[in-house]
Amino acid sequence: MAKLAVYCGSKPGVDPAYADAAVRLADLMVERGIDLVYGGGKLGLMGIVADRMLEKGGKVFGVIPQALVDVEVAHTGCTELYPVADMHERKAKMTELADAFVCLPGGIGTLDELFEAWTWNALGYHSKPFCLLNVGAFWDGLDGFMDTVMRQGFLSEDRRKQLMLAASPEEALKKLDEAAANASEGMVW
Template sequence: MHAVCVYCGSSAGTDPLYAQAAVATGHAIASRAMTLIYGGGSVGLMNVTADAALASGGRVVGVITELLMEREVGHMGLSELHIVENMHQRKKMMADYADAFIALPGGLGTLEELFEVWTWRQLGYHNKPIGLLNVQGYYDPLLDFLAQSHEQGFVRTEVLAPLVVDTDPARLLERMAGSQVMQDDPWWRMREAI
């Protein structure tokens, strides 16, 4: 893995631990000489993650739309900032640049991006690792829902298996780099062990 795409909130959330996790993620990516790919904004967890990677000497590439550039004021201190016309171009460029994907806490946009790249993997458009940083149990309800979808026959085991879930960004990156999915104790059966 040389470039990791991080999806996360354009707000910082209510718990300071979310920002702490974003800092740790940016640092972990930069300290491994990986490039951070993200949405290019200067707000919320997006900004925190980018600034942490930059402060750690990392390379950070942002991709933002013209409209969001006006609304979010794109981060002007990045290694590269690409301004594209629409969200489809933004997401495609981010995905093309990335060797892996991680979702931190975030809202609808974060969820949409996570599920899109996960669906692309399910359909065979890529075989890149996908990780979920579950800070303070933020994603527990989502993981419960996915486990229910599996139990009800809507999501197959082989579709869930590639999602690597962890609470520590450095460990998450290590597991993703080694494609180490805990097959003996998958998250959708025994999440409390993670």
Template sequence: MKRIAVYCGSSFGASEAYKNGAVQLGKELAKQKITLVYGGSSNGLMGAVADAALQEGGHVIGVIPRVLEEREISHKGLTELHTVETMHERKAKMAELADGFIVLPGGAGTLEEFFEVFTWGQIGLHQKPCGILNIHHYYDPLKNLIDHMIEQKFLQEKFRSMVIFEEQPDVLLDQFSKYVPPSIKNFK
């Protein structure tokens, strides 16, 4: 893995554990010489993961829509900052740049980004791992929902392996190095 896209909240959330987890991930990415690709903001968990990677000498690429950059929330100290016109372009650029995807705690936008790359993997648009850094058990309900989707036959069992749930960044990145994608979605 050379580049990992990280999706996360632009706020810190209700627990200090979320920020601490973002910082741990940023440091671990830098330690393993993996470039962070993220949404380009200086706010919340987005800023925390970027700052931590930069402080440890890592490379950080931000991708931000012009409307957000104009609100002066773009991070000014990144290795690279790509300004795009739309949120769709942002997601496409991040996916293009990344060898894998990690999700930290966040809201609706974070989940939307995760489900898009997860779906793209199912239909064969990429074969990159999708990981959930389950800080402070934030994503336990999502794990249960994925199991429920499988039980109710709306998600094929083989796709459970596409979403790697871990609580520690180093363990998650180790799982990424062993990732074998399942076959693409069978529509029958």
């Protein structure tokens, strides 16, 4: 895994553990030589993870709609910043650049990115793994809901297993590595 897309909030959230997890994830990524691909913003968890990567000497690839650049929320310190036309183009570029995806806590934008990556995987557009970083049980409700979706016949068991949950940044990277190895052995991701 050379580049990891990190989906996360443009706000820090109310629990300081969210920012702590963003910092720890960035530290581990730099230690392992993994570059960051993210939404290109300077605010919230997005800014925290990007700032920490840069502070530690990591590479940061931001992808941000021009409308957000125009209102000055783009992180100007990125190794490379890709201004794009819209959110659809942002998600496509992030998917193109990344080898895997991890979701820190976030709002509707984070959910949109996650579900589009998962949908594109289901359609065969890519075979890249993804994992929810379940800081403070943030993703428990979504995880339970996806079980309901599966039980009700709208999601296969194999597809459901793709949505991995990790309690720590260390566990998230381990699960993504294992999933990538399984994909290279021909297992569906």
